[in-house]
Amino acid sequence: xxxxxxxxxxxxxxxxxxxxxxxxxxxxxxxxxxxxxxxxxxxxxxxxxxxxxxxxxxxxxxxxxxxxxxxxxxxxxxxxxxxxxxxxxxxxxxxxxxxxxxxxxxxxxxxxxxxxxxxxxxxxxxxxxxxxxxxxxxxxxxxxxxxxxxxxxxxxxxxxxxxxxxxxxxxxxxxxxxxxxxxxxxxxxxxxxxxxxxxxxxxxxxxxxxxxxxxxxxxxxxxxxxxxxxxxxxxxxxxxxxxxxxxxxxxx
Amino acid sequence: xxxxxxxxxxxxxxxxxxxxxxxxxxxxxxxxxxxxxxxxxxxxxxxxxxxxxxxxxxxxxxxxxxxxxxxxxxxxxxxxxxxxxxxxxxxxxxxxxxxxxxxxxxxxxxxxxxxxxxxxxxxxxxxxxxxxxxxxxxxxxxxxxxxxxxxxxxxxxxxxxxxxxxxxxxxxxxxxxxxxxxxxxxxxxxxxxxxxxxxxxxxxxxxxxxxxxxxxxxxxxxxxxxxxxxxxxxxxxxxxxxxxxxxxxxxxxxxxx
Ligand SMILES: Nc1ncnc2c1ncn2[C@@H]1O[C@H](COP(=O)(O)OP(=O)(O)O)[C@@H](O)[C@H]1O
Ligand SMILES: [Mg+2]
Numbered sequence: 006x007x008x009x010x011x012x013x014x015x016x017x018x019x020x021x022x023x024x025x026x027x028x029x030x031x032x033x034x035x036x037x038x039x040x041x042x043x044x045x046x047x048x049x050x051x052x053x054x055x056x057x058x059x060x061x062x063x064x065x066x067x068x069x070x071x072x073x074x075x076x077x078x079x080x081x082x083x084x085x086x087x088x089x090x091x092x093x094x095x096x097x098x099x100x101x102x103x104x105x106x107x108x109x110x111x112x113x114x115x116x117x118x119x120x121x122x123x124x125x126x127x128x129x130x131x132x133x134x135x136x137x138x139x140x141x142x143x144x145x146x147x148x149x150x151x152x153x154x155x156x157x158x159x160x161x162x163x164x165x166x167x168x169x170x171x172x173x174x175x176x177x178x179x180x181x182x183x184x185x186x187x188x189x190x191x192x193x194x195x196x197x198x199x200x201x202x203x204x205x206x207x208x209x210x211x212x213x214x215x216x217x218x219x220x221x222x223x224x225x226x227x228x229x230x231x232x233x234x235x236x237x238x239x240x241x242x243x244x245x246x247x248x249x250x251x252x253x254x255x256x257x
Numbered sequence: 258x259x260x261x262x263x264x265x266x267x268x269x270x271x272x273x274x275x276x277x278x279x280x281x282x283x284x285x286x287x288x289x290x291x292x293x294x295x296x297x298x299x300x301x302x303x304x305x306x307x308x309x310x311x312x313x314x315x316x317x318x319x320x321x322x323x324x325x326x327x328x329x330x331x332x333x334x335x336x337x338x339x340x341x342x343x344x345x346x347x348x349x350x351x352x353x354x355x356x357x358x359x360x361x362x363x364x365x366x367x368x369x370x371x372x373x374x375x376x377x378x379x380x381x382x383x384x385x386x387x388x389x390x391x392x393x394x395x396x397x398x399x400x401x402x403x404x405x406x407x408x409x410x411x412x413x414x415x416x417x418x419x420x421x422x423x424x425x426x427x428x429x430x431x432x433x434x435x436x437x438x439x440x441x442x443x444x445x446x447x448x449x450x451x452x453x454x455x456x457x458x459x460x461x462x463x464x465x466x467x468x469x470x471x472x473x474x475x476x477x478x479x480x481x482x483x484x485x486x487x488x489x490x491x492x493x494x495x496x497x498x499x500x501x502x503x504x505x506x507x508x509x510x511x512x513x514x
Contacts (some may be wrong), residue, residue, distance in 0.1 A: 062414070087410065093410070096508040109416040110415055138507055
């Protein structure tokens with residue numbers, strides 16, 4: 006695990022429909038410490054996915070710099086694990102093989118990498134599903150696989166782009182609780198993107214509010230862990246923090 | 258298992274009815290054997306053809322051409338289709354072209370094939386090659402372009418290099434389309450084969466049919482037709498369809514029909 010530094014990051018797209026340049030990300034600076042869980046929250050279209058895709062190396066940035074453990078990002082790489090809203094599992098691979106994919110790419114031998122995969126599947130209570138194919142699982146189960154697939158590769162930074170947005174509300178709450186539990190156990194550096202203020206406050210150590218491609222403010226979340234919805238639903242501090250973030254996001 | 262057996266029996270049932278009607282009505286109406294043969298004489302012709310080896314020879318020649326033409330076509334079509342599919346610009350540029358040739362592929366190539374390769378193995382294999390090549394290339398191209406960008410991104414951020422991307426993502430991701438392409442292409446190839454063999458060779462099932470006509474040997478003609486149909490059904494049902502089922506449906510990449 007390493008820290009992540011973003012300095013004066015910007016991104017300008019050429020919009021072929023309008024025929025002009027559109028700046029989706031303006032001069033964003035952010036430092037994420039090793040083992041920290043940061044949520045970036047903002048309304049849709051504010052540039053969240055663009056930021057994440059640049060950190061992941063899927064798209065080039067047009068200004069500033071991104072450093073992981075001090076080294077600049079050039080293209081995608083195993084030091085940055087990604088969890089996608091669309092899950093993006095390999096449909097032709099079993100759950101076990103999906104999770105073992107990263108270690109396989111590192112050249113870990115079959116017996117060893119399956120051991121690793123089983124370990125991570127157990128962490129997400131997926132042991133039963135090891136031999137199934139993704140298409141045979143529910144959305145919630147698929148995203149559990151998506152999360153442990155990224156974790157099993159032991160990335161320095163885990164990047165998550167609205168990973169729970171396409172599962173039902175009940176499952177989402179379970180997944181959020183499980184994620185905080187897994188995070189406490191493994192302590193990865195996480196950047197989690199969401200438009201859901203409550204989700205951001207529930208998960209994070211720190212919430213970064215984004216609007217129109219700019220960072221508005223940075224709010225520390227000092228809620229105790231382990232966190233559960235049962236405990237936090239009526240928690241005064243949780244309500245206060247959520248209220249502040251919401252106000253911030255809406256004020257812009 | 259029992260279900261598979263009963264569905265196989267059900268598949269055969271209409272053919273059995275057809276055979277019974279044939280065995281009963283052709284003798285009953287005393288049909289001229291120069292117009293349509295008795296079932297018994299077709300069976301006779303089949304037994305003779307196996308005994309003297311001619312039938313086996315014709316079948317062997319036809320299958321060899323299909324095998325060679327298909328394997329050559331796949332060896333080129335799949336890598337080419339993947340290479341083209343990686344670039345969205347190239348793939349959308351070439352798609353209309355390959356669509357056009359997919360439709361054209363088949364017996365339309367016979368005249369030019371005989372000019373290029375002369376009569377015989379080369380020309381016929383070329384026809385098979387064309388039937389499979391264009392459809393499989395087009396389908397591979399299509400298959401690669403349907404792999405979601407996020408799935409490729411996922412592989413890249415898990416550490417997949419170029420080679421792993423090819424073997425672990427692009428190839429399996431395109432496989433459903435490739436298999437469908439092979440199945441369709443072979444269907445065209447098989448029809449094209451018979452037509453080509455009537456024109457451009459002196460051995461093979463198509464040739465066997467065509468020559469028998471000159472001698473009014475309807476029992477050989479009908480035998481040939483049955484063999485052609487049965488071979489295709491066996492190939493399709495016992496080889497191609499199970500491959501499609503075993504992988505693709507389980508992966509959930511195509512909807513169950
Ligand atoms: N490939 C692209 N080409 C042009 N404009 C884009 C592209 N991707 C995103 N944008 C624009 O950039 C802005 C931010 O988009 P995005 O990062 O997807 O926001 P979010 O994830 O917060 O919803 C939007 O205005 C969007 O229209
Ligand atoms: Mg987004």
